[in-house]
Amino acid sequence: MDDCIFCQLAHKEIPTDVVYEDDTVFAFKDIEPMAKIHYLFIPKKHITSVNDLKEGDAAVVADIFKAIATVAARDGFAETGYRVVTNTGADGNQSVYHLHFHVLGGEPIRFPGFD
Numbered sequence: 001m002d003d004c005i006f007c008q009l010a011h012k013e014i015p016t017d018v019v020y021e022d023d024t025v026f027a028f029k030d031i032e033p034m035a036k037i038h039y040l041f042i043p044k045k046h047i048t049s050v051n052d053l054k055e056g057d058a059a060v061v062a063d064i065f066k067a068i069a070t071v072a073a074r075d076g077f078a079e080t081g082y083r084v085v086t087n088t089g090a091d092g093n094q095s096v097y098h099l100h101f102h103v104l105g106g107e108p109i110r111f112p113g114f115d
């Protein structure tokens with residue numbers, strides 16, 4: 001989608017701090033980190049939110065989680081642990097409408113209502 005900021009990042013139309021890339025998955029550092037490690041993992045293909053996942057999207061969601069595990073091991077925070085968060089819609093505080101998974105780690109992660 002032309003007016004989607006995360007599509008523009010994935011297509012390298014805007015530079016960003018890339019932490020992982022393969023055929024289907026793109027990951028980069030969050031511009032406003034909420035933890036020592038705060039990465040965002042997205043499908044390269046535009047999917048608006050969890051609400052918009054279709055039958056054929058199962059593989060890309062699995063690819064994203066495999067990529068998260070690969071990067072966590074590579075960057076040394078697999079053992080200490082991390083939190084994966086996906087916000088959906090208004091009540092979920094989703095601000096960018098391209099499906100993304102926050103990966104928060106590098107320190108104990110607190111989250112309102114989930115401590």
Ligand code: 5GP
Pocket residue numbers: 005016028029030031032033040086087093094095096097
């Ligand atoms: P949401 O609130 O939709 O779950 O998360 C969107 C996230 O995207 C926020 O944490 C925000 O800081 C991040 N973000 C928004 N625009 C950009 C950008 O242009 N570059 C990067 N690297 N992160 C962004």
Ligand code: ZN
Pocket residue numbers: 001004005006007008045046047097098
């Ligand atoms: Zn998009």
